[in-house]
Amino acid sequence: MSRSTPPNEQAEDVDFVQLLFTDVAGRLKTLEVPSARWAEVRDDGWTLDGAVLLGYGDPEHSDLRLMPDPSTFVHRPWSTPSGRTVGMVFCDVLDSAGRPFAADPRAVLRRAVEASEARGQRPVFGVEAEFYLLRDTDTGTGAAGHPADGAGYWDLSVDEQADEVCRDIAEALELMGLTVDGHHHEVCSGQRELVFRHGDALATADRLLLLKHTARVMARRRNMSAVFMPKPLAHLYGNALHVHVSLDGTGTDTGTGPLFHDAADPHGMSELFRHSLAGVLDHAPALTALGNPTVNSYKRLVPASGTPVHASWARHNRSTAFKVAGDTAAPRSLRLEMRSPDPAAHPHLLFAGVLAALADGQDRALKLPEACEEAADALAAGDLAARGIAELPTDLPSALRALEQDAVVHGALGELAAGAVVRNSRSDWAAWHRIVTPWEIGRYAQTV
Incomplete structure (x- = not known):
């Protein structure tokens, strides 16, 4: 900023x-x-x-x-x-x-960053936020709206009204001091992605919140809605929040260069990167509670939907929860990409949990399993077990239990913040179960 x-x-x-x-x-x-x-x-x-x-x-x-x-x-x-x-x-x-205040999300992330810096590591974060631009639908239907355009993945659309919203957003963010790298159409009708320049953890988390607010204001000014909920439309893909993280040396024992790169490794990955990634894999269930914190999040995380449902990693496979991104010829570009979070995630708390998982992997020198370059949800249960690939939580209560049982991620948030997250999310889950949906009426009212 x-x-x-x-x-x-x-x-x-x-x-x-x-x-x-x-x-x-x-x-x-x-x-x-x-x-x-x-x-x-x-x-x-x-x-x-x-x-x-x-x-x-x-x-x-x-x-x-x-x-x-x-x-x-x-x-x-x-x-x-x-x-x-x-x-x-x-x-x-x-x-x-x-x-x-112990439960202030900015304070939680600041503590996590300070812990990384004490290790001689400076975290660098970037995000890619997906959202839908929707026009109002008929009142009373309960639908979020209908897509503002009919274009597809990276299409050049001839209907530029939705494009103008993205230009409005990009221009406004630039005027607030954020460098916007670009925006493009995502896979589904009305779905967009805007990418701004990576930076330090706290600034990136703050800027994501500004992005979401700015997008909603600019869309409303053109009679549309910018919708970041994980799964707003049942028949189309959900919205992802791809989180990129790398570590730079701070000039102490670790040196000053990018710490994730090793030119001698086949994947360009340093030993520290491998331990760090193994830590994130080990703590993936608890991180799911932070990256996918709503009831609606788990309408997106389902098999054969293009979203990751297993704790696996790859160098090229985009269906995995964790991907090693970047060009091995450009050391500073090598980074971990988390593909399972959605835009409902609280970035400050998620980033803090990720940093704690990276550090734990380093401290325990965890061994990184082999990459999974095929779709994990197409593998048989025996193959998954043999390769040490576990399922991610499939619903909110399972993810919250994982968070409560994970001393490292829970500890990074602190008792007060973690307890409030669990308490509020369980309240949402209870509220959801008091709702009778039209699907239930249609399926059961005349048949049971």
């Missing part, structure tokens, strides 16, 4: 400032203040009820404080309907003693 404007001048040319933070579910929250109050709020913060962040009331954590991070201040490049201008700034959350 832009850091060129001095903190005392950031709000001089805006009318209001939105103080941004997220709850543990990844929903972007805000308090908006007049720009005349910015200097005071920047220095002193603002009181926050912990229930807003945790998702439930807890007297022990009822009095928290939002503290703006001025380095993240951006000028929103679009005006309100009445012509007012707005600035946006991410906030850290402090507890009643003035310490980073």
